Amino acid sequence: MSGSDEHGTPIEVEALQLGVKPRELTDRMHEIVKKLFELWEISFDNYTRTESPVHKEFVKEFFMKLYNNGYIITREDEVPYCPKDKIYLPDRFIIGTCPYCGYDKARGDQCENCGRLLEPRLLINPRCAICGSKPIWVRTKHWYLDLTKLEDRVRKYVEENTALPENAKQMSLGMLKEGLRPRAITRDNKWGGIEAPPFPGADDKTIYVWFEAVLGYVSATIEYFRNRG
Ligand SMILES: [Zn+2]
Ligand SMILES: [Zn+2]
Numbered sequence: 001m002s003g004s005d006e007h008g009t010p011i012e013v014e015a016l017q018l019g020v021k022p023r024e025l026t027d028r029m030h031e032i033v034k035k036l037f038e039l040w041e042i043s044f045d046n047y048t049r050t051e052s053p054v055h056k057e058f059v060k061e062f063f064m065k066l067y068n069n070g071y072i073i074t075r076e077d078e079v080p081y082c083p084k085d086k087i088y089l090p091d092r093f094i095i096g097t098c099p100y101c102g103y104d105k106a107r108g109d110q111c112e113n114c115g116r117l118l119e120p121r122l123l124i125n126p127r128c129a130i131c132g133s134k135p136i137w138v139r140t141k142h143w144y145l146d147l148t149k150l151e152d153r154v155r156k157y158v159e160e161n162t163a164l165p166e167n168a169k170q171m172s173l174g175m176l177k178e179g180l181r182p183r184a185i186t187r188d189n190k191w192g193g194i195e196a197p198p199f200p201g202a203d204d205k206t207i208y209v210w211f212e213a214v215l216g217y218v219s220a221t222i223e224y225f226r227n228r229g
Helices: 009-018 022-039 053-068 147-160 166-178 216-227
Strands: 002-004 047-049 072-082 094-097 124-128 136-145
Touching: 002 022, 002 216, 009 022, 022 047, 047 053, 047 216, 053 072, 053 216, 147 166
Parallel strands: 002 047
Antiparallel strands: 072 136, 094 124
16 A cells, blocks of 8 residues: 655645646646556555545544544644745745854755754744745644643553564654654645644644645555445
8 A cells, every 4th residue: 555645835835836736736746656656567456645535534534533532732823924925834945044154045944054953933034935035924723633642652552562663663762751742733734635624713724744644554545445345
């Protein structure tokens, strides 16, 4: 089972730069990738895509299960937005001058010149990586997966799982030692692709790609058996 991972801001931005709709771009890419697998003689029982209706339905159900069991909380935060492109900008789509070394093309997540980790707020003269406009900060509400409530269960799973490679296990235990924090599972971008469930104030939100893409392995399996009847 596998499939094309089609959502997220980098795809939205690439489509914007090419002047096409995100779905046009991912339709094209999905066909190219499928063809490449054929050329390499790699076959799947089901090679699907995260735009599949079966996947979208499964992700929404999964989201609602977490919500009904009390694992979803909301928070408000300020995020950068480009008024010209009308798009919320991920950290690496903001460029500006590094406050540490003065490099003038540092990205909002990291300075490539001095290697320091950054935050968009730290950049001097920040601008949109797509059009060069100055981003504005807007307040927005998001739905978070409250991982703190799942910490004990995740720890038990990691400790008792004999199939995990040692490095993955140690890295996970390291994160657990620092303590898990709630993590946003919604975004404001139009091309999250999967609409967030209709909570008050969630009309324009989409489900964050990190949360839904990996669920694609499960939904691809569901789709496979559904297709077989
Ligand atoms: Zn720097
Ligand atoms: Zn812009």
